[in-house]
Amino acid sequence: MLFRQLFDSESSTYTYLIGDEATGQAVLIDPVLEQVDRDLKLVGELGLVLSHVFDTHVHADHVTASGTLRERTRCQVVAGTGGAPCADLQVRHGDTVHVGQCAFQVLATPGHTDDSVSYLLGDRVFTGDALMVRGNGRTDFQNGSASQLYDSITRVLFQLPDATLVFPAHDYHGNTVTSIGEEKRHNPRVAGRSREEFIEVMNNLHLPRPKKIDLAVPANRACGRTEVPAPEA
Numbered sequence: 709m710l711f712r713q714l715f716d717s718e719s720s721t722y723t724y725l726i727g728d729e730a731t732g733q734a735v736l737i738d739p740v741l742e743q744v745d746r747d748l749k750l751v752g753e754l755g756l757v758l759s760h761v762f763d764t765h766v767h768a769d770h771v772t773a774s775g776t777l778r779e780r781t782r783c784q785v786v787a788g789t790g791g792a793p794c795a796d797l798q799v800r801h802g803d804t805v806h807v808g809q810c811a812f813q814v815l816a817t818p819g820h821t822d823d824s825v826s827y828l829l830g831d832r833v834f835t836g837d838a839l840m841v842r843g844n845g846r847t848d849f850q851n852g853s854a855s856q857l858y859d860s861i862t863r864v865l866f867q868l869p870d871a872t873l874v875f876p877a878h879d880y881h882g883n884t885v886t887s888i889g890e891e892k893r894h895n896p897r898v899a900g901r902s903r904e905e906f907i908e909v910m911n912n913l914h915l916p917r918p919k920k921i922d923l924a925v926p927a928n929r930a931c932g933r934t935e936v937p938a939p940e941a
Contacts, residue, residue, distance in 0.1 A: 713884060758783045762834075855903060862898065
């Protein structure tokens with residue numbers, strides 16, 4: 709398996725490239741529109757063919773590259789049920805998506821948004837904004853729910869083995885990876901907190917509105933398409 713972690717500095721987004729060396733098939737997880745050429749260049753350099761794009765949720769801080777990548781490579785776009793209706797495959801908890809010989813298990817992890825999913829591949833899990841390094845995504849828009857996110861973290865993600873590596877969709881402090889065991893012990897939002905305490909913390913973050921939310925959310929529900937089609941004559 710080939711694995712690369714890529715970064716978009718404007719949105720602090722991590723994009724992950726996973727390639728199956730046996731078949732040459734590859735997937736990009738949470739690609740960013742402005743990084744399409746960079747990502748496709750790397751796919752080609754590694755001798756891979758992009759067969760899938762996975763979005764963990766409808767992002768509010770950047771525009772996904774999923775639709776553009778589909779146009780350029782004919783890959784399949786995968787997203788959680790209730791997210792982008794333009795996805796080729798809308799997945800639910802327990803589904804498995806194969807990229808070559810790599811089998812990704814879908815974990816429903818709503819709470820940051822109502823469509824959030826994580827993708828488990830062997831010893832690593834790609835958690836989007838549900839679980840980050842010593843943090844988690846906000847819950848104050850896109851049908852977010854602090855109580856639902858607490859359950860997603862503690863009843864779904866924290867049920868994975870402690871050694872499972874956690875690769876989030878964002879980091880704002882230079883961290884690149886954590887583990888389930890680390891977050892159980894050291895995540896200040898969750899470790900040692902009850903559901904009620906977690907909800908209290910999340911309801912009092914008072915974070916500024918994401919700068920790109922008005923552009924990004926409708927665009928991402930259309931797989932990154934930002935143009936409004938002209939009405940037919």
